[in-house]
Amino acid sequence: VNETRNREVGEYLRRLQRSMGDLPPSRRDEILAEIEEHIAAELAEVPEPTDADVRNVLERLGDPGDIAAEARDRFGIKPRRPSWTDPLAIILLLVGGFTFVGWFVGVVLLWISAAWKTRDKLIGTLILPGGLASSFLLLNLPASREECLQVAHRPSTTGTISGSVVHTTCVTHPGAFGSVGGQVFLVVLLIAPIATAVYLSWRLHQTRKQVALAS
Amino acid sequence: MCNMVAGQDRLLTQMRRGTLEYCVMALLRDEERYGFDLVKALGAVDGMVTSEGTIYPLLSRLRRDGLVKTTWEESPNGPPRRYYRLSPKGHDALDQFVDEWRRFRDSVNRFVEGEKP
Numbered sequence: 001v002n003e004t005r006n007r008e009v010g011e012y013l014r015r016l017q018r019s020m021g022d023l024p025p026s027r028r029d030e031i032l033a034e035i036e037e038h039i040a041a042e043l044a045e046v047p048e049p050t051d052a053d054v055r056n057v058l059e060r061l062g063d064p065g066d067i068a069a070e071a072r073d074r075f076g077i078k079p080r081r082p083s084w085t086d087p088l089a090i091i092l093l094l095v096g097g098f099t100f101v102g103w104f105v106g107v108v109l110l111w112i113s114a115a116w117k118t119r120d121k122l123i124g125t126l127i128l129p130g131g132l133a134s135s136f137l138l139l140n141l142p143a144s145r146e147e148c149l150q151v152a153h154r155p156s157t158t159g160t161i162s163g164s165v166v167h168t169t170c171v172t173h174p175g176a177f178g179s180v181g182g183q184v185f186l187v188v189l190l191i192a193p194i195a196t197a198v199y200l201s202w203r204l205h206q207t208r209k210q211v212a213l214a215s
Numbered sequence: 216m217c218n219m220v221a222g223q224d225r226l227l228t229q230m231r232r233g234t235l236e237y238c239v240m241a242l243l244r245d246e247e248r249y250g251f252d253l254v255k256a257l258g259a260v261d262g263m264v265t266s267e268g269t270i271y272p273l274l275s276r277l278r279r280d281g282l283v284k285t286t287w288e289e290s291p292n293g294p295p296r297r298y299y300r301l302s303p304k305g306h307d308a309l310d311q312f313v314d315e316w317r318r319f320r321d322s323v324n325r326f327v328e329g330e331k332p
Contacts, residue, residue, distance in 0.1 A: 016268075027275055034250050034271045037296065041251040044292065060258070062266020071272035075279075 005054045009039055012058050019068035021210045022080050022117070031071060035061065080207045081114040087204070089113060093124055094197045097133025106131075115207045116200065124200050131193045138189055231263065236273055236282075237316070238263065240301055240309045243283060247300035250274060274299060282308055 013036055020028045042057045043049045061067070072079055089109035096102025110116065110124050128134050148170040235257075242248065242256055254270045257263050264270060277283045282305035287295045301309065 027279075030275050031271045034274070034297065035268055037294075038251050038254065038267070038271070041249075060266070061268035064268075066266055067268040067272065070266075070269040071275070074272045074276040 004051050005043070005049065008051075008054050008058065012039075012061075012064065016064035016067060018210060019064045020071060021206065023068070023071055023075065023077060027071065027075060031067070035067070078114060080116075080211065082204060082208050082211060083113060083115065085109045086113050086115045087201075089124075090197050090200050090204070093200070094131045094193055095133070097130040100133075103130050103133065110200075115204055117203075120200060120203050124196055127196045128189065128193045132190075135190045135193060139186060234316075235263065235270075236277060237309060237312045239270070239273060239277065240282065240305055240312075243299055243301040244306070244309060247286070247298045249296050249298055251296075253299060277305070281305075 013032065016035065017028070017032055020031065023031075038061065039057055043054065046053050069079070071077075086109075089106050092102050092106025093110060094106075096104075096106045107125055110121055113121075116124070130137070148168055150166055150168050238257060239253065242253055248256075250271065253274070254264075254267045257270060258267050274283070278285055278299075281302055283299045284302045285297045285299055288298050290296045
């Protein structure tokens with residue numbers, strides 16, 4: 001009995017935790033702890049709880065999805081809902097910049113989507129504006145710049161030769177990406193949009209799993 | 216219940232939902248209570264709560280809004296328990312609701328029960 005009880009209660013609590021996956025962690029943990037305590041208090045009232053008693057307690061508590069929906073409602077959190085435009089948003093954010101407007105379309109799709117949290121949307125927008133197109137644009141900046149100065153000297157002391165001597169002085173200015181730090185920065189620039197796309201895909205996958213669980 | 220006018224079911228659910236938090240606060244008006252007791256007290260009244268578990272998100276919300284305060288207290292058996300009590304802000308909110316509720320209840324009754332004012 002004890003084993004069945006632990007398994008069923010554990011399963012219930014896990015389902016509840018997953019259903020509340022989009023809630024702020026502190027609130028989720030609070031509700032979860034309270035319900036865990038509720039189950040313990042309920043079972044403590046029965047001297048020898050049977051499997052049926054356990055199931056009864058969980059049934060009275062209600063479906064984890066309903067509790068999560070109630071929590072969302074009480075805290076004014078919109079339920080996350082994936083849409084077919086979500087993968088499109090990820091692709092456009094990554095490579096849409098090559099067609100210029102593509103990236104902006106991606107941003108719009110990202111922000112109207114109900115699949116990501118605001119934090120995810122900020123990451124998607126800011127790392128990196130323009131996506132890979134911006135990375136390539138920055139890659140094509142010259143690594144260094146050479147500046148030459150021509151100075152004409154007229155030898156005045158001798159005065160015998162009418163010609164003049166031309167000196168050319170060249171200075172090399174290191175470019176933005178000439179230094180080692182700059183090189184590292186370049187690599188980061190290239191990886192950042194890809195990492196963001198991977199991150200957004202992972203978050204989308206989580207949302208889909210959660211929605212599948214709630215329905 | 217199948218003959219209910221469309222939307223009536225929703226209205227009743229909304230009314231229950233809207234008043235539930237004040238029922239919780241009223242239960243805490245004179246004494247502090249353990250979450251479990253609170254849920255049991257609400258569940259014992261017919262038609263107030265369908266799933267006991269949905270009370271906990273409400274309690275969490277009331278706590279965030281500062282309407283109830285919680286304290287941890289030792290329990291005779293097991294880990295310490297969270298006790299809820301009404302805060303001064305909660306008392307004000309409840310008093311205000313009770314005034315409004317009485318007015319509203321009397322107004323509706325005047326029509327539906329045919330009561331004389």
